[in-house]
Amino acid sequence: MNLINDMARAARAALPALAAATTAQKSLAITAAAAAIRGRMAELLAANAADMAAAQASSVSAALQDRLALDAGRAAGIAAGLDAVAGLTDPVGEVIAQWAQPNGLQFSRVRVPLGVIGIIYESRPGVTADAAALCLMAGNACLLRGGSEAALSNAVLLDCVAFGLRSAGLPAAAVQMVPAGDRALVGQMLSAHGLIDVIIPRGGKGLIARVQQEARVPVLAHLDGINHVYVDASADPDQAVAIVMNSKLRRTAVCGAMETLLIDAAAPLALKQRLLAALLDGPCEVRGDAAVQAIDARVIPAVPQDFHTEYIAAIASAAEVAGVDDAIAHIQAHGSQHTECVVARDAAVAERFLGRVDAAIVLHNASTQFADGGEFGFGAEIGIATGRLHARGPVALPELTIFKTLVRGTGQVRP
Template sequence: MQAHEDGAESTVTQAMSASAPGPMTALAKRARLAARTLATSPTSARDRALWAAAAALREASDTILEANAKDLAASTAKDAFRDRLTLTPERIEAIARGLEDMADLPDPVGRVLEEWTRPNGLRIRRVATPVGVIGVIYESRPNVGADAAGLCIKSGNAVLLRGGSESLHSARAIHAAMQAGLRAADLPEDAVLIAPDADRKHVAEMLGASGLVDLLIPRGGRSLVERVQKDARVPVLAHADGLCHTYVHAAADHGMARRIVLNAKMRRTGICGATETLLIDAAIAPTLLPSIVADLAEFGCTFKADAAAREIVPTLPAATEQDFRTEWLDAVLNIAVVDGVDEALDHISRFGSSHTEAIVTADEAVANRFMTGTDSAVVMWNASTQFCDGGEFGFGAEIGIATGRFHARGPVGVEQLTTFRYEVVGTGQVRS
């Protein structure tokens, strides 16, 4: 059920063997020069660029919608995947507001993360710095280009974008607005560059751009992400699946549980924070599960249920083990009845992808057990998993969700797009 990167991942290995540098190498070199200027630019200039880009997006709204209409006309995507591709005036306005929210954030560059003085008098501090050049490979969501560009501008990084063929016209129209913002702030346009077309070789070239691209962030289906993680010669920050779970504990408020599960599954089924599996406690399943199923069915949801759930609601289709491993990105919900929080955690450990999990309960001790018992990047108590989003976390937007163990986890915003250096200040000390 995953969207695929229009076949690009299938040619990565072959294309990487080509010796002649292509257009992405040239763009990466330009981005690297721009990154040096952006890294030392004042906060006010980067914020002006974001405000100006937001204004440019609004001014170009009709042009962007026309470009998006071309992409939609050529696309064969359906349902949730088509929704990802679709832009509306409201969504363009939301993108613009996201850029303005980023501008209002504190500058992540130059933050003193920690400082201390050694017994010999040396003063040491760790200071946040930009990563450098960030490559973003994404598929059908046109807004990813604007979010990525905005976050990189704010954090002093240059960005090299490669969108999928499905969103090519939309991505280029949005890119023009982002560069207009940079021009208005007297910052280099090369801080935000985009692949000239949808040629599949551009992906492979970015994967091999060690020394030019400092970090790769793939945004797309599992096939794309796994191949990028496998073949990249550049550090990768990504998640492959969004297998999110909501566990309704025996001490849950029934009305709250129904509202949260409905929102977590059906608000937008095609996002990675959508709940794919409902775990419901055996103690309350007989009274609560039929209501939850009816709530979701009214909005077009279908189901895959284990044997215990089907004993309670006999009309539910049977689930296979593979169903519980599937990120549906659609109006399909897996259901399993579990006997307590530990069994819920065991299920998540077996089938989850370390993305986002939620518990609904009035029992604080159980909530704490659940939140400390999972290794997922985001854990929620009495809230919808659809809140796993950079804008909802106060990041303005996010460039992706990271489920790895290093550098960043969860929604990746401006602070997560910085690294650090150590600054050491002495008074003439020499080492014996």
């Protein structure tokens, strides 16, 4: 018996009903799920507290615990995120291009759902709600496989989503939860070619590496979030300090956190000292090259691997670079094509960085922690994609669709 194949077939059977669903019907399902979350807030927080206690007893890492933890504010944010998705423009059926040929054929390219989406994730209970809502609004069915550390929280959230589906008259098989704890089921998902149309992993490097190595199904993912902030000599000092601190320390466990600070060698010494002192007093351990060590004695020596490391902790690497081109070269050599930032008042420097850095998200004078679908105005996201096929950056509603081309003729035949 292959449980995943059975679940995927049920999900595929739900696709016609999702295709026929109106925007209002899909929005109703999502808002009803949000209302259910608010109505069951105490139950959700109690379930999460039990998940947290088990995680702490099992010595789950601090980063995973941060992603797992819910309080009233985060739980309310999950419900608000669903309401935001329900209010977004329905992408299904959107005409994204139209043209005609001299022979009179009329072409139109329209968005259609991807189909059945498998989502594999760790720790973050909010992904359960976000993924369900985004997949549903884009007309997709989904199989959700959350981590065992969030099993109780995810069960409550799935019940709320199921309530939303029932309220809108949509099939329950549109959103299903794969049992956690059995790693063999992940393997079944990765090999379900022809039944699952795309896999989206969201979690630690080990999980995503396994998915990318083993999948026989297309994958939308990022492996590392080795993100840089380059502070140019022209940067506003107050702005530079605020952006660096927020990029690194607002939440160290998110994939958009800064891991490496690059400082223009031509920047004023006072600015360099402020940047490093702010981080070190944060507190944040700084591992720097010789030039950075010379600025503040508290900086410890960096080794080459530090500049290839996603710390997901209050640790940052730092290096001096000889201007914007050297910063771009450093990012090309060490970055993961996720999120990169330049802090500069010089418009030419900023445009050079924005145009030449190869990453899914490139920012000017803004924190790397804006690498989030909600902050982009997408309502929510399932993850960040750094590949070069189909989607790049936050995976939200448009990225959960593909297109087909409609051709309208008046009897043309090809000579």
